[in-house]
Amino acid sequence: MARSYLFIPGNVPRMLQNMDVYEADVIIIDWEDAIAPGEKDEARILSETFLKKHAPDVEIYIRINAEPSLYEADLAHIPLNHVKGVVYPKSDTASLSKLLKVLPDSLDIIALIETPGAFFDIKTIAAMERISALFLGAEDLCSELGATRDPSGDAILFARSTLIMAAKAYGKDAVDTPWADLDANNLQKDAARAKNLGFDAKSAIHPNQVPLINRLFSPGAEQIKDAKRIIAMHERKGTMRFSLDGKMVDKPIIQRAYKLLEKARRYGLDGGDSVD
Amino acid sequence: MISKSLETLLDFVKPSDGMACSFHHHFRNGDNVLNMVMEALMDRDLTNLELYPSGIFPVHTSLIRALKENRIRNLTTNYISGPFADALNTYGLTGELTMQTHGGRARAIIEGENAIDVAFIAVSACDEKGNATGLEGDNVCGSLGYAIEDAIHAKKTILITDTIQTTITNPQIRSKWVDGILHVPSIGDPRGIVSGTLSITKDPLGLKIARDTIRFLDESGMIEKDVSFQSGAGGISLAITKMFTETLEEKGLSASFFTGGITKHHVNALEKGLVKDLYDVQCFDLDAIRSLRENPRHHFMSASDYANPNNDHRKIKDLSIVILGAAEVDLDFNVNVTTDSSGTIIGGSGGHSDTAEDAALSIIVSPLLKGRMPLIKDRVTSITTPGQSVDVIITERGIAINPKRHDLLERFKNTTLPLMSIESLQKKAHALSGVPKHSPAKGRVIGHIESRHGQKGDALYRKEG
Amino acid sequence: MKTVSVGTLESSDCLVTIKPHESLEIEIDTVVHDAFYEHISDLVRKTLKEHGITKAYVIVQDKGALDYAIKARLTTAIKRMRDDNG
Numbered sequence: 140m141a142r143s144y145l146f147i148p149g150n151v152p153r154m155l156q157n158m159d160v161y162e163a164d165v166i167i168i169d170w171e172d173a174i175a176p177g178e179k180d181e182a183r184i185l186s187e188t189f190l191k192k193h194a195p196d197v198e199i200y201i202r203i204n205a206e207p208s209l210y211e212a213d214l215a216h217i218p219l220n221h222v223k224g225v226v227y228p229k230s231d232t233a234s235l236s237k238l239l240k241v242l243p244d245s246l247d248i249i250a251l252i253e254t255p256g257a258f259f260d261i262k263t264i265a266a267m268e269r270i271s272a273l274f275l276g277a278e279d280l281c282s283e284l285g286a287t288r289d290p291s292g293d294a295i296l297f298a299r300s301t302l303i304m305a306a307k308a309y310g311k312d313a314v315d316t317p318w319a320d321l322d323a324n325n326l327q328k329d330a331a332r333a334k335n336l337g338f339d340a341k342s343a344i345h346p347n348q349v350p351l352i353n354r355l356f357s358p359g360a361e362q363i364k365d366a367k368r369i370i371a372m373h374e375r376k377g378t379m380r381f382s383l384d385g386k387m388v389d390k391p392i393i394q395r396a397y398k399l400l401e402k403a404r405r406y407g408l409d410g411g412d413s414v415d
Numbered sequence: 416m417i418s419k420s421l422e423t424l425l426d427f428v429k430p431s432d433g434m435a436c437s438f439h440h441h442f443r444n445g446d447n448v449l450n451m452v453m454e455a456l457m458d459r460d461l462t463n464l465e466l467y468p469s470g471i472f473p474v475h476t477s478l479i480r481a482l483k484e485n486r487i488r489n490l491t492t493n494y495i496s497g498p499f500a501d502a503l504n505t506y507g508l509t510g511e512l513t514m515q516t517h518g519g520r521a522r523a524i525i526e527g528e529n530a531i532d533v534a535f536i537a538v539s540a541c542d543e544k545g546n547a548t549g550l551e552g553d554n555v556c557g558s559l560g561y562a563i564e565d566a567i568h569a570k571k572t573i574l575i576t577d578t579i580q581t582t583i584t585n586p587q588i589r590s591k592w593v594d595g596i597l598h599v600p601s602i603g604d605p606r607g608i609v610s611g612t613l614s615i616t617k618d619p620l621g622l623k624i625a626r627d628t629i630r631f632l633d634e635s636g637m638i639e640k641d642v643s644f645q646s647g648a649g650g651i652s653l654a655i656t657k658m659f660t661e662t663l664e665e666k667g668l669s670a671s672f673f674t675g676g677i678t679k680h681h682v683n684a685l686e687k688g689l690v691k692d693l694y695d696v697q698c699f700d701l702d703a704i705r706s707l708r709e710n711p712r713h714h715f716m717s718a719s720d721y722a723n724p725n726n727d728h729r730k731i732k733d734l735s736i737v738i739l740g741a742a743e744v745d746l747d748f749n750v751n752v753t754t755d756s757s758g759t760i761i762g763g764s765g766g767h768s769d770t771a772e773d774a775a776l777s778i779i780v781s782p783l784l785k786g787r788m789p790l791i792k793d794r795v796t797s798i799t800t801p802g803q804s805v806d807v808i809i810t811e812r813g814i815a816i817n818p819k820r821h822d823l824l825e826r827f828k829n830t831t832l833p834l835m836s837i838e839s840l841q842k843k844a845h846a847l848s849g850v851p852k853h854s855p856a857k858g859r860v861i862g863h864i865e866s867r868h869g870q871k872g873d874a875l876y877r878k879e880g
Numbered sequence: 881m882k883t884v885s886v887g888t889l890e891s892s893d894c895l896v897t898i899k900p901h902e903s904l905e906i907e908i909d910t911v912v913h914d915a916f917y918e919h920i921s922d923l924v925r926k927t928l929k930e931h932g933i934t935k936a937y938v939i940v941q942d943k944g945a946l947d948y949a950i951k952a953r954l955t956t957a958i959k960r961m962r963d964d965n966g
Contacts, residue, residue, distance in 0.1 A: 152949040153892040156847060160623055160811045181886055181956050188952035193847065346619035350626065407831050757914055786891060786944030787912045847946055851915030 140402055141165045141198065142356035143349050144274075144314055144342040148173035149182035149201070152189075154346075159195040161346040162353060164406075166195075167226050169202045170213055179209065183216035190221040200249060202226040207237060219245050224271060226251055229279075232260045235267060247271040249314065253279040258301055265305040273306040274342065275299060277316035290318075290328035296336075303337040315341040323351065330355050358403045366396035366403075417543060417579070417596040421455050424597045428533050428571055430456060433463040433488070435532045437524075437569060439562035440470030440494070441549060441697060445607025448537035448575045451599070453477035456486075463488040463509070467529055469520060469561040469718075470765075473497030474607060482506040490862075491529060493517055494763035503861065504759065507877050512862025514753055514760075514799075514875065517561065517696070518722025518729065518769035519867035524564040525719060528869060534569035536562045537602045538588060540578040545593030546586035549698075550708045552578030554603045557698025557707050558677075559587045563717035566592040577602045587715055609700045613678060615657060616650030620811040624780050625654035627832060628738065628809050629662055634830055635823065637735055637776060638662055641671040644690075645731070645770055646738035648676050648699045651780050655738050660684040674721065674730045675766060677703040677713070685712060694730045696721040696766075722769035724867045729773070731766075737774035739767055741781045741808075743795045746837055748802030748817045750779055751795035753864055756788065757854070758796055758876045768800035769867050776806050783810035789844035789851065791837060796855070797864055797873040813840045884960045887945075887953040894945040896953040898961055901937035904928070910942035920950060927951050931958045 145163035147154040149170045158166045174182045190199070199221060203213040205228045217225070224247035227238060235250065242248070247269050252261060253276025265273060277288060277295045286294040299315070306313035315333035318326045326348055330341050334355055341352045358366070369392065372383055379390045403409045418424045436456070438449045449468060454477050456464065464487050471478060471492055479502040481487050489510035495503075503512065515523060523529040538559065540552030549559040554577060566572045566588050574588070575597045616622060632638050644659060646652040657680045663670060670690040673681050677695040679702030684690045686706075693713045698704045706713045719726050731737075742761060743751040750771070752762050771777040781790050790810065806823065808815045815837040816823045827834055835843075857876055864872040883899040894910075906928075908920055924940060927950075940950065 151890070151893075152945055153890065156892065156946060156949075157620060157811075161619055162623065180959065181953070184956045184959075185949060185952040188948045188955070192948040347617065347622060350622075787916060787946060788944075849916065849919055849947060851912070852918065854914050 140312070140405060141340050142402075142406065143352040144200075144340060145346060145349055146173070146202070146317070146342065146344050149186040150174055150178055152185065155186060155189045156193070158199075159197045161349055163197070163343065163346070163349045164340070164353070165198045165200060167200045167202050167342070171202045171204050171228050179204070179212070183213060187216045187218055190218045194221055198223050200224050200226050202228065202251075205229045205234065210238065211241065214241060214243065217243070217246070219243055222246065224248055226274065228276070229254055229257075230264060231257050232263045235264060235270070239267075239269060242269070249274050251276045252298075252302055253277070255280070255283055258298065261301060261305040262308075265309040265311055270311060272312035272314050273302050274314040275302050275316040278319060290325045290332075292329060292332040299333065299336050299338070307337065312339045313337065314339065317342045317344040318348070319344065321345055321347065326351055327355075353406070357406055357408055358399045362399055363403045363409060366399045369393060369396040370400065416594075417598060419598045421451065421597055421599070424573060424595055425455060425459070427595055428573065430459065430461055430533070432461055433465065434461065435465035435467065435530055437467035437529075437531045437534045437565045438469065439536060439559065439565065440468065440472065441556040441559055441561060442537055442554070442603040442608050443470075444472045444474045445554070445604040446472065446474055446537065447601060447603050448535060449475050450477040451575070452535045453481060457481060457484060462486045466490045466492075467520075467531055467565075468492050469517075470494040470763075471496070471499050473499075475499060478502075482508070485509065489513070491515060491520075492763065493520055494765050495760045496762060500760040504878055507859070507861060512875055514763050514862065514864045516722070516764040516769045516865075516867040517718050517766040518724055518731075519865060519869065520561075521564045521718035521721075521723040522725050522867065523869060524568050525723065526725070531565060531569040533571045533573060534562070534565035535573050535575060536566055536588065538574050538576045539602070540580050540583060541574050541576050541586075541588070541596060542580055542583050542590070543596070545574060545588070545590035545596055546583040547574050547576070547588035547593070548583050548586055550704060551580065551583065552576065554601065554605055554608060555704050556603075556608050557704035558695045558715050560696030560716055560721060561718045563588065564719055571595070573597060575599060575602060585715075609698070609704070613648060613653070613700055614650065615653045618650070620782050621651045622654055623811045624651055624782070624809055625658055627814065628655050628778060628780055629658045630832055631778070631807065631809060631814060632659070632736065633662065634827065634832065635776065636826070638666065638668065640668055642668075643672045643674070643733060643735045644670055645673060645675040645734055645736070645774070647740060648678055649740050652738050652740065653678060653680055655780065656680045660687070660689045663689045672730070674734060675770070677707070679703065682706040682713070685710060694721070722766055722773070722867070724769070724772075731770050731773040734770060734774040736776050736778070737770040738778050738780055739771060739800075741779045741790065743792050744779060744781070744790055744805075744808055745792045745795045745802070746841065747794075748805040748808070748837065749795045749798045750800040750802075750805055751797050753799045754797045754875065756792070756796050758858070758878060760875065764799050764864070768804060771800045771804035772867065777804060778807045778809055779805055780809045783812045783840065783844045784848055787848050789841065789848050791841040791844060793853070797875065799864060808837065808840070810840065812843050815840045882961070882964050884957050884964065886957040886960065887949075889941060889943055891943050892945055892949065894940055894942040894950055894953055896950070896957045897939040898954075898957045899937045901935055904933070904935055905937045907939045908942065909940070911944050912942070923947055923950055924954060927954050928958075931955070933958060936961075
């Protein structure tokens with residue numbers, strides 16, 4: 140349901156204490172790549188102390204480390220009341236199964252799909268009950284593939300489509316990889332491409348990327364209007380199959396309309412209940 | 416008379432102890448003229464000087480020497496930045512410091528309260544008769560708006576320039592006001608003239624404040640045909656100027672005029688037809704200077720035509736929206752941009768309280784926390800702009816409307832913007848920062864803030880110890 | 881026993897240094913001295929007490945950190961000092 144996921148480093152007070160004003164739907168506190176090996180304890184204690192004291196009003200995940208020896212210490216520092224789940228790097232079936240044995244019950248997992256191998260496991264991963272979303276990590280993937288990314292997205296088209304296919308087949312959210320530079324035009328191209336392919340949301344590595352992502356991944360005014368008309372007609376007729384403006388409407392379209400309207404309401408984009 | 420020698424010119428002026436001199440700050444931190452003149456006056460061992468610089472910048476080190484040598488009696492200015500404030504603290508004045516507003520200074524000169532003996536006016540070019548401009552020559556600064564009343568009303572007006580031309584197109588200063596011209600090798604350093612706080616903020620909090628300000632303006636219904644607008648040259652203000660003109664473009668509207676200090680963002684709007692006229696008291700960058708020179712819809716104006724409260728034709732009288740900054744605000748919506756919380760001078764009104772009082776909607780934009788220091792105090796350290804003139808405070812964590820604006824409160828009843836009382840906004844800040852210990856500025860009074868109408872306001876202190 | 885430093889001198893952060901000492905000595909250098917010096921001093925003492933530290937030399941170089949950050953940096957420093965000393 141979220142539109143934007145923003146990574147913030149777990150060891151920078153200035154960013155932690157402003158996480159709730161960056162307008163991201165989900166904050167991912169990074170304890171993995173953004174934190175040097177010798178500073179993991181600093182980041183864990185800083186993030187934990189902040190969340191317990193200030194309880195920011197935003198959905199929070201923590202990107203834990205991939206190695207069990209590190210993520211066990213990570214898990215010990217996650218304040219469960221304030222964190223919805225973990226983002227798990229370099230996901231594959233075996234590592235996720237191992238993580239699930241020690242993961243506290245209240246936490247769900249967003250699986251970072253960022254190795255070539257993961258794409259052969261992706262169906263199993265998507266099917267796992269506690270996986271809430273599949274998240275494409277294109278930087279790591281491209282370096283393993285020897286591929287070069289550009290705003291056209293050609294290099295990662297297959298990865299994106301495969302991930303979306305698996306996520307949608309199991310009713311999970313598909314979250315797109317961040318765009319790594321701060322050029323707004325490149326981000327616009329990259330994000331529009333992701334949105335058109337079917338991603339539900341996109342991640343950001345800088346707060347200034349968030350407004351554009353939110354705008355792009357929000358339902359548009361026309362879409363909201365159409366969804367309202369479909370739902371109104373459905374409720375009036377009481378059937379799952381009818382024609383509207385000469386086009387056939389059936390169950391998947393009706394379901395999509397409900398989902399879109401829920402997202403619009405959640406982000407304050409629903410201009411009221413009028414249907415004309 | 417025209418001379419290449421400052422000494423000859425000073426002989427002509429016949430400077431004496433207690434002389435009142437004025438300067439303008441259009442050359443900002445690239446100005447050589449104030450130092451040149453002050454050093455010469457001090458070398459003549461003059462004391463008890465009355466000084467009226469419209470603004471003081473870090474480059475103005477000769478003023479520190481003058482404090483050290485105890486040569487200044489009274490000092491009247493609109494803005495102080497840099498180490499001069501610390502020197503004031505260390506050495507004090509024999510008389511009083513008065514912090515005026517841009518409009519108030521113009522009013523006080525015209526009405527004789529600021530009685531100036533000699534106005535030393537740096538100009539980028541003039542002709543031999545004394546017609547002068549800031550738009551031609553090697554060291555251009557653009558508008559000379561803050562120097563016009565000085566030129567007209569000083570007993571003697573001396574131009575100082577590095578460029579004498581045969582003709583000056585559209586002179587900003589007229590020869591009939593001018594008594595002498597000093598021709599020097601260089602009046603300034605171009606790198607310091609157009610510089611400073613000119614890039615749009617990249618700070619995510621600043622940009623969020625800017626976006627929320629645009630949403631607020633949009634929901635206020637004030638972004639309509641023929642709206643007028645002013646904002647400063649701070650990073651957040653510039654972001655708002657840019658977003659404001661983008662909003663005009665999206666809505667297919669054009670504004671009637673922008674006032675104040677002009678930047679390339681204002682010029683872009685003019686050139687795209689998104690605003691009909693620019694009224695320019697001060698140019699902040701080279702694009703503004705070029706536009707003032709070339710574009711007939713980009714108008715020069717004097718400080719009096721900008722903001723003098725007793726001038727019925729002042730431009731800001733018709734201003735719809737002004738966007739302003741703050742060092743501190745308080746629960747009564749008073750704003751301080753003159754001192755920090757320990758009482759040290761860090762700026763001054765400039766046009767802050769002029770525009771806040773005159774504009775139909777005055778909005779203060781600022782981060783709610785500056786480092787650990789909360790923006791909102793119970794009472795500001797010193798009042799630059801009274802809360803009576805301030806309508807809205809916009810921060811990254813919430814927006815407070817002045818309760819006296821019933822109309823705005825009514826209009827925003829159902830907004831999705833984070834509206835709250837100023838007390839709640841202060842609580843939000845304190846929840847993060849803790850409650851700061853209030854240690855009011857004290858020490859010996861060194862001067863006062865003066866309202867644009869000439870009333871004595873809050874005292875300024877010279878700290879002890 | 882070693883000297884341990886945690887944190888940074890970036891804005892809104894603080895650098896906490898702790899080293900063994902025969903008594904409790906606390907040095908606080910903060911950019912918000914007038915408004916928060918006593919508050920920070922109390923917080924540091926309270927946090928040390930919570931961790932049972934009665935003897936140490938503690939230096940806090942503060943760049944406007946909020947309480948949680950000062951507390952977290954100090955807590956990490958204490959843990960590291962103890963880990964280093966087995």
